[in-house]
Amino acid sequence: xxxxxxxxxxxxxxxxxxxxxIIASGAVAMGMEVDxxxxxxxLNALRKDMLTTNMKISKEFEEMGQFMMQLMKQKNVPPWYExxxxxxxxxxxxxxxxxMTFDLMGMKKEDLADFVDDVVAVGEFINIVRDAKITLFI
Amino acid sequence: xxxxxxxxxxxxxxxxxxPGPLMELIKAxxxxxxxxxxxxxxxxxxxxxxxxxxxxxxGHELLGVFDRDSYTEFVVRKKR
Numbered sequence: 001x002x003x004x005x006x007x008x009x010x011x012x013x014x015x016x017x018x019x020x021x022i023i024a025s026g027a028v029a030m031g032m033e034v035d036x037x038x039x040x041x042x043l044n045a046l047r048k049d050m051l052t053t054n055m056k057i058s059k060e061f062e063e064m065g066q067f068m069m070q071l072m073k074q075k076n077v078p079p080w081y082e083x084x085x086x087x088x089x090x091x092x093x094x095x096x097x098x099x100m101t102f103d104l105m106g107m108k109k110e111d112l113a114d115f116v117d118d119v120v121a122v123g124e125f126i127n128i129v130r131d132a133k134i135t136l137f138i
Numbered sequence: 139x140x141x142x143x144x145x146x147x148x149x150x151x152x153x154x155x156x157p158g159p160l161m162e163l164i165k166a167x168x169x170x171x172x173x174x175x176x177x178x179x180x181x182x183x184x185x186x187x188x189x190x191x192x193x194x195x196x197g198h199e200l201l202g203v204f205d206r207d208s209y210t211e212f213v214v215r216k217k218r
Contacts (some may be wrong), residue, residue: 027159029164029192077155086161090168 002033006129008137012041013056014024014080016138019085028091039098039124046113051081087114092122096120143213146174152209153180156184160192163214170216175201181209188216
């Protein structure tokens with residue numbers, strides 16, 4: 001069985017969504033499976049309407065945000081969710097929505113991006129990733 | 139050395155950032171037939187480390203890494 005990378009995606013700022021999609025890509029490239037548990041701000045960032053409009057940057061780097069966004073646009077860096085979608089095409093990357101956040105924020109499955117696979121409770125997620133080789137909290 | 143290798147497909151991933159060129163190579167290898175040779179152009183510095191590691195791990199053959207003016211060319215044969 002393939003080794004597994006588990007990511008708890010808590011943050012919803014673009015500067016943290018990028019490493020999630022890039023590290024997930026690296027993991028599938030190297031033959032690993034990836035399970036992402038999107039919770040709280042991380043799940044909020046996976047709303048369909050948030051994908052293209054989200055311009056938020058971590059507070060401590062706020063003043064750099066606009067410059068980074070411009071730089072990335074100028075250098076044709078694809079949006080973070082396109083990188084994630086590519087990773088999904090290439091290997092097994094599953095994006096799980098946190099049931100608690102889902103209920104709390106009154107979400108519907110159709111509010112979420114198409115690449116979100118399912119809504120799972122925390123216990124189920126832990127069960128899925130209990131044998132994970134690498135675990136990240138982002 | 140490249141003159142006597144027949145390259146079946148060229149992927150120009152110049153301008154794409156890590157892990158873009160590697161991902162494009164993987165996709166191309168998936169689509170290729172065993173024995174075919176794929177050449178990837180990359181201007182991303184991460185490729186120099188990532189691509190050889192991936193090729194070895196995935197069990198293909200790295201026929202060469204060539205530094206060009208502003209990019210690197212990786213020539214890979216699909217082995218399985």
